[in-house]
Amino acid sequence: MEPQMTEQTERPLAEPRPLGEIRSWPRSFADRLTAPLPGVRALARLAREGRLRPSAASLHELALLPLEPGPLPAVDAGSLALTWAGHASWVLRIGGLTVLTDPVWSRRILGTPPRVTPVGVRWEDLPHVDAVVISHNHYDHLDLPTLRRLPRDTHLLLPAGLARWARRRRFAHVTELDWWEAVELPGPRGPVRFDFVPAHHWSKRTLTDTCRSLWGGWVITAPGGPRVYFAGDTGYGFWFERIGEAYADIDVALLPIGAYDPRWMLGPVHTDPEEAVRACTDLGARVMAPMHWSTFLLSAEPPLEPLRRVRAAWEAAGRPRKDLWDLPVGASRVLTGV
Numbered sequence: 001m002e003p004q005m006t007e008q009t010e011r012p013l014a015e016p017r018p019l020g021e022i023r024s025w026p027r028s029f030a031d032r033l034t035a036p037l038p039g040v041r042a043l044a045r046l047a048r049e050g051r052l053r054p055s056a057a058s059l060h061e062l063a064l065l066p067l068e069p070g071p072l073p074a075v076d077a078g079s080l081a082l083t084w085a086g087h088a089s090w091v092l093r094i095g096g097l098t099v100l101t102d103p104v105w106s107r108r109i110l111g112t113p114p115r116v117t118p119v120g121v122r123w124e125d126l127p128h129v130d131a132v133v134i135s136h137n138h139y140d141h142l143d144l145p146t147l148r149r150l151p152r153d154t155h156l157l158l159p160a161g162l163a164r165w166a167r168r169r170r171f172a173h174v175t176e177l178d179w180w181e182a183v184e185l186p187g188p189r190g191p192v193r194f195d196f197v198p199a200h201h202w203s204k205r206t207l208t209d210t211c212r213s214l215w216g217g218w219v220i221t222a223p224g225g226p227r228v229y230f231a232g233d234t235g236y237g238f239w240f241e242r243i244g245e246a247y248a249d250i251d252v253a254l255l256p257i258g259a260y261d262p263r264w265m266l267g268p269v270h271t272d273p274e275e276a277v278r279a280c281t282d283l284g285a286r287v288m289a290p291m292h293w294s295t296f297l298l299s300a301e302p303p304l305e306p307l308r309r310v311r312a313a314w315e316a317a318g319r320p321r322k323d324l325w326d327l328p329v330g331a332s333r334v335l336t337g338v
Contacts (some may be wrong), residue, residue, distance in 0.1 A: 013246070016184045016193065019175050022146070025161050030211040032179075034200045034237055035268030037210070042265060044181045044190020051262050051300040053113075058302035062116050065294045065303060069120050070328030072127070077188045080226040082252065083332040084323070087295035088141055088232060090254060095192035095222030097130040097185060101230050101254070102141040105149070110139045112296050116303065120330030123149060131155040131185055133194060136215035137162060137205045141297060144169070155185060157194050159203070161213030179216055180246070190223035197243050200235035201269050219247045226251040226335055229283060233292065235268045236275035251335055252325070253285035257310045258293025261301040270299075273310035277317050289325040291331070292314035 038046075046052065075081040077096030084090055088102040105123055108114040129150060135141050136159060147156075147169070155173045156166050163176040175183050177196035184191035201215040217231045229243065229250045244250065260272040271279060273290075280288040293306040307326060314324045325333050 005006075013028075013193075013195065014180055014182055016191075017177065019183055019185075020173060020207075021082070021175065021215070022076065023160070023163070023165060023176060025176075028211050029161065029203070029214050032177070032198075032214065033202060033211065034239075035235065037202055038265060046262070046265055049262070053297050054300055054302050061303040065117050066328030067117050067330060068119070068328040069118075069122075069333065072121065072125065073332050073334050075334060077222075078224075078336075080222070080228065080251065080335040081332055082228075082254075082327075082335075083121055084289070084291065084327045084329055085295060086115065086117055086329045088135065088230075088254075088256065089119075089293050090230070090291070091121055091126065092220065092228065093127075094220055094228060096188035097192050098127045099220065100126075101130055101218070101311070102135055102143075102232065103132060103146045104143040105146040106143050106236070109143065109296065112140065112298060115295050116297060117294055117329045120301060120328075124326045129154055131157060133157045133218045133220070133230065134159065134162065135217060135230070136203045137165075137209075137213050138203070138233065139205070140298070141233060141288065142205070147154075147171075157183065157196075157218070159214035159216055165213075178214065187222065188288065192223070193219075193221040195219040195221070195247065197229075197246075198239040199232055200237040200239060201233050206292045217243075219243070219250070221247075225249070229253045229285060231255050233269070234271060236271045236279060240279040244283040244285075248284070250283050250285040252287040252289055253280050253283050254289050255279055256292030256293055257290040258306040259298040259301050260306075266299060273306050274313040276310060277313040277319070280319075287323045287325055287335075288319075289327060294329055 073141045081093040090101045092099040158176045163174045166174045179198045184193040199216045221227045255276040259274045
């Protein structure tokens with residue numbers, strides 16, 4: 001029996017902005033940072049301690065990483081289907097639309113060893129993609145080789161400051177948003193709403209563009225429900241509670257649980273598993289689906305540690321086990337309509 005969606009209590013939100021709007025932005029978004037960025041001393045300490053990747057002794061866990069690729073489930077416009085392709089890449093079917101989050105179908109990204117699990121969904125098995133949401137411009141979230149596989153008329157929904165980058169690559173339907181702004185895309189049962197919300201993170205893609213574009217997460221709402229929160233990349237902090245106050249009845253929260261060790265370096269920008277569970281509570285979300293682990297080795301924790309810790313934290317919080325969707329790469333869950 002599939003879980004049912006919660007009844008929504010809609011609160012006043014910002015009026016949707018026009019799709020494809022041409023906008024101007026400040027030169028820097030550094031004033032949005034909630035923690036200082038690491039400097040040269042921090043990077044030197046990281047190199048000196050040698051804690052850039054998991055220890056050799058823990059790499060035997062790679063063979064145990066959960067992988068269950070399967071066909072995408074059939075859903076109607078009143079249901080929500082989530083399929084984890086790996087890392088922060090999800091295939092969402094919501095409100096009759098197919099939406100990709102931070103799609104990375106590449107085998108490797110700049111500065112990182114190749115992915116340790118294959119992509120959970122073959123590109124040729126994807127339905128028509130109606131929209132892509134991007135959380136920020138780091139290479140493991142904004143992957144140009146993957147985006148180039150999409151038709152150039154695909155809707156790209158981006159953080160403020162990234163539209164010019166996309167238009168230069170000949171994407172025709174590009175919309176960029178500030179925090180707490182929204183747009184709508186037409187769906188078979190009415191418009192699907194996409195709200196861009198804050199995150200505790202930062203942006204950088206080249207040596208000269210630190211914080212020149214914004215970073216954040218997305219709240220996606222179908223007419224009459226469901227509502228999904230996609231965190232992108234974020235540390236733990238006050239934004240989760242404020243997002244939960246602004247967007248009632250989040251059905252599913254897609255939250256990162258990996259790339260957290262060492263904490264002195266990564267704590268401000270990446271939640272660990274316990275913090276992700278706290279964030280889910282702060283959001284008021286019923287279901288949590290962990291992500292941002294089991295794909296790329298970005299930090300020093302053992303490969304399976306995020307899964308062990310998030311399960312223990314969820315149990316310690318007294319949350320129902322059925323509401324932790326700790327999916328293997330390639331697996332899906334469906335939330336049925338009311």
